[in-house]
Amino acid sequence: MARPVWSGALSLGLVTVPVELYPAVADHTIHFHQFERGTSDRIRNRRVNERTGDEVTQDEIVKGYDLGGGDHVLVEPDELDEIAPERSRRIDIEQFVELDEIDPWFFDKTYWLKPAKEDFAKAYGLLLQAMDRSEKAGIAKFVLRGKEYLAAVRAGEDVMVLNTLHFVADLREPKDVMGKLPELPKPRPKELDMALALVDEMTAPWRPEDYRDEYSKRVEELIKAKEAGKEIAHEAEPEPSADVVDLFEALSRSVKNRKGGGKEPAKKPAKKPAKKPPEPELSDLSKSELDKLAREQGVKGRSKMTRAQLEKALKAS
Template sequence: MPRKIWTGSINFGLVTIPVGLYAATEDHTIQFHQYERGTTDRIRYKRVNERTGKEVGYNDIVKGREFDGGVITVEQSELDEIAPGRSRTIDITTFVDITEIDPVHFQKTYWLAPNSKEHFRPYNLLRRAMHETSQAGIATFVLRGKQYLTAVRADDNVLALNTLFFADEVRDPGELVGEDGEQAKPSEKELQMATTIIESMSGPWEPEQYEDTYTVKVEDLLAEKARGGEVEAAEAPPKPTDVIDLTEALRRSVDEARKGRKPARAEENLSELSKAELDDRAKRLGIKGRSKMKRAELEKAVAEATEKPTGTDGRRSRKAS
């Protein structure tokens, strides 16, 4: 069971519900240590007093910052004392339609669960009410010394809490594109072809169909180096499409889409997949006899199955233009 990282309560109106906060996601990134080149000696970091050069214990370190020409230090207990609700409440101040929140504001997702069985009734009451009204509760709370703006919303069986960026934390995108973005307008023909490509590649959101292929490649790299083998470089990324060739690239993409195929670039990446990834892809495509196929045969079978026009069984169907 996930570890509880915060304990407090949700407040809406005069109702207070004790809850615990849990991480909703987990990071599968391969973690590396640091070693001195040519050795197996680990590199360690130490907390050192920059004036004396001596190592300082964790309990002897306090937070501080420069202020009015000097340095002001504060204890964690002092920060806790001034935190809203002593860092133990999620105060919902208003309810909004979740679709009105620009995705750029979303930061991280957590699960909220009642602290005990006796609190399930008010907990489920809030969850069901928000589900029925399609509303999310906007609240603030303090976690690990930082105040967060949050959206509490109803998920399938649990309350979810999304931390949000405050308005002044979101950068103005206009500074990045300036007037050039408005001046470089596409032609109607280009827009029509691009729309056709998007529609042909449209499909339902199925997160289980997407995998972290880079982590698999890192694991394969480590295994290959352990065997003393050579590391095979991945295919170079495609070159940017020249403005002069844009229309031709769009036309070819539309032709592929009308044949019920993915753009050729996606097909060429099959050689970068591991054998396990190809097996899984073949399973989803319903390829028979895949367990007896060698890698080259499997890659060819997957490529051919992917190229087939839209079917009626729903397993490989895509919207056609």
């Protein structure tokens, strides 16, 4: 079982629940060591004193802020911890917002939050149910590994989810990154209609399990082949398609290719027979439970429905 990366307390008003934070995403990147070509000698990175060339251990290193002109202000790690003693051990929810009001641009990493002990399960469960029913996210700030984070705490399926968010000051505007953007001419109506037709033709239910990291798989195959002394066959690069000057013609071809034998969209889950639950039972279910039931019954558009809309759709199914 994974170890928590942070432990402290989740606070909402006068309700405080000791919690532990666990990473919800695993890194499947294939990592390599470095070697000098033609030898079996490892290349290692070391921390060395720039003046003497001597290697320095981690506990002998302090942080330095560059003032310019070769001058620095030196800061001990303990001094950084002391200026934020409370927030480093607390996640204080300052307000609630509608989850769909948070632009995806702001989202960074995802974590699970669980109660630190069984004794706190009741208070944890109460906050989880309240977030689930309200469909809102709690906005908070906390310190992790010496850095302050903005976070959104929301209800997941039987567990709280914490998403770290970027501060506004961290986000870069397109014009600041790319310079002047080109003027966008207004599309002709028939081009827009054809583009919408292509979007509709390519629309399918979101099924994340259909997507795989193909590059990592090929790297693994390469490693196994080289270990066995074999050569791996490489796929030929696809022939470049002929340029189509007319945008409408390009869109028309795309739609025809989709309809006439292109890649088929993911099939929608088969509608499973299910007895219509009585109304009192539906009203007692959480949003995640209603969503699961709607998925089993093949209710369309469920991902964008509120809890009340899910309940209404299930009653009508």
